[in-house]
Amino acid sequence: MREHEIGPLPGIALPPDGLTQFRNECERLGSTCAEALRLEDVPREVASYLASKQLEPRVVLWHELASLDWAGAGIAIDDRPANGTDRVGVTGCFCAIAETGTVLLLSLPSRPKATALLPETHICIVSKMRLLDTMEEAFARIRNEVGEPPRATYFVSGPSRTADIEQTIVVGAHGPYRVHVVLVP
Amino acid sequence: MQVTSMFFKKTASMKLDDPVLQESLRKFKGKFVDARARAVAEVDAWETVRSHAARLRDHAIENLDAYLVEFERNATRRGATVHWAETAEEACEIVVGIAKANGVRKVTKSKSMVSEEINLNERLEAVGVQVVETDLGEYILQLANEPPSHIVAPAVHKTKEQVADLFVAAHHKPRLTDIAAMTREAREALREHFLTADMGISGSNFVIAETGTTLTVTNEGNADLVTTVPRIHCVITGIEKVIPTLEDFATLIRLLPRSATGQSIANYLTLTTGVKAPGETDGPEQMHIVLVDAGRTKFVGTDMQAMLRCIRCGACMNHCPVYQNVGGHAYGWVYPGPMGSVLTPTYVGIENAGDLPNAATFCGECAVVCPVKIPLPDLMRKLREKQFDRKLRPWGERLGLAxxxxxxxxxxxxxxxxxxxxxxxxxxxxxxxxxxxxxxxxxxxxxxxxxxxxxxxxxxxxxxxxxxxxxxxxxxx
Structure with missing residues (x-):
């Protein structure tokens, strides 16, 4: 059987500045990016994002994020997996990939996929410490930290879209209409 | 799907005279071609990545038996059940059996060309299962009761006016012609089905041997709903889709969306491995993977084997002057364009696919754009030789050539x-x-x-x- 041979990498896969590459690619895909100075500042950043989009300040989130001071930022939270009626879902991620402006999420009982998928807006918290250059690096990190891919290993690159009617791109097919990335140290 | 490839010439001339289709094709022509050219130009090592991909696909096909067994072992270890289907008929029986054994009443489906090959929807509906296609293009075609005419953009032959009429009939709502509003209406209609289906059926762009992983590549996110919400997930895919490692997937996915639609990456790449873990609120309790042969092994070890590298991007049809002018339905089976002209005669028998190897100008563009370097014109030429040898061409042509x-x-x-x-x-x-x-x-x-x-x-x-x-x-x- 083959070893984990890494194929040839295109120049874009090894960007001189991963963060700039990540932000540029996010923009191309229609994701928005913001930065919080500390994890504790995330609720305030989320509140201002929701206000700018005129969205209700109510989010469903992964349990590990519930301990942040959401009430202090004026946001009501639902600490449970998302269902079909939730409007905004907040999740973390396993890592992010600069080459393509992608966030990688892994399923766990405490990290339901539904929260990233069902709401119309997905807000994803990304640690800059976990910004990698390529998908190959992400797979190596999964091997190191998790062993093997969990049930769902999903790469999200921008909001859901379709071009099935006359090749006209429409954002918001079956998944989120908006993907907002909040970068933290 | 019924094979009507014998009537290519006749259907093609009808398609050339169809003003609505010609209008759709006029809008389609060039869009994917330009987008791909831009996306490829961004990757300075494109040719190197392409060669590596062709090699790794060849390696997988040459060791198909070993990698498929490794895949089965790993998928089983993670709680999935792997089924082997030699024929289309067997594949249908397996899926219908799973549905019956679990009292499945409703199935949501994400796009699967293999399921089109084997007429799966028809077979499920015959035993009373409601099947809902969820890719927007496939959903439109299900309402129209038509087969796809493109492997990536299945409803490319439909105008928005035609779609608007179909939606009025299906949704009983005021007629919309704004494409964004129409998409929203379909989203709302399908959301209900996503949340109430008993079984989700998806294809798998590749299956990864080292981890027992199946995977979907979509922009809409429909496959994610299909593989996450229902209590049963059934994957149906061809045996040639196996690749050895996760790294191989990383290489191939650099090529696939760029070649298909000119995107640097598809919005959702989802690797699914096994069933839900204890304590998980989403994910299926049962995962079934049906590995389908249905003609694929006929390529193995022959001079046509390179065709099995195919990663189903559709670049060959996007760039084909014949496809651009007659559309996909003229080809008379699931796979149109140059890839179809090679696959169809081999899968369904060269005697049933008459003109397909000749439905080409041999401009060679399909081979130039193929991300895994399949020499499509060479393969079509080989099929022409076979047709000649088996006396399947008209006597006038044979006499002339003699x-x-x-x-x-x-x-x-x-x-x-x-x-x-x-x-x-x-x-x-x-x-x-x-x-x-x-x-x-x-x-x-x-x-x-x-x-x-x-x-x-x-x-x-x-x-x-x-x-x-x-x-x-x-x-x-």
Missing amino acids: AWSYAARRPSLYAALTKFAARFAAFLGGKERLIHRLPGLDGWTKGRDMPAPEGRTFRELYGERQRRKASSADERR
């Missing part, structure tokens, strides 16, 4: 015949030097004139030139 081959092996006869032909063609061209009607080949001259040759053959001109050269060399001496 006569040509007889002459071509006899240089002096060949020279005499071409000498005559060149003079005759020059005579036909007259003063204008244009041939308006070619005797016996008037199809060629129906819509255009053929420029007449000057009257002497290449060999005559070349011989004359050589003699001139020799005599002037003599003079210099």
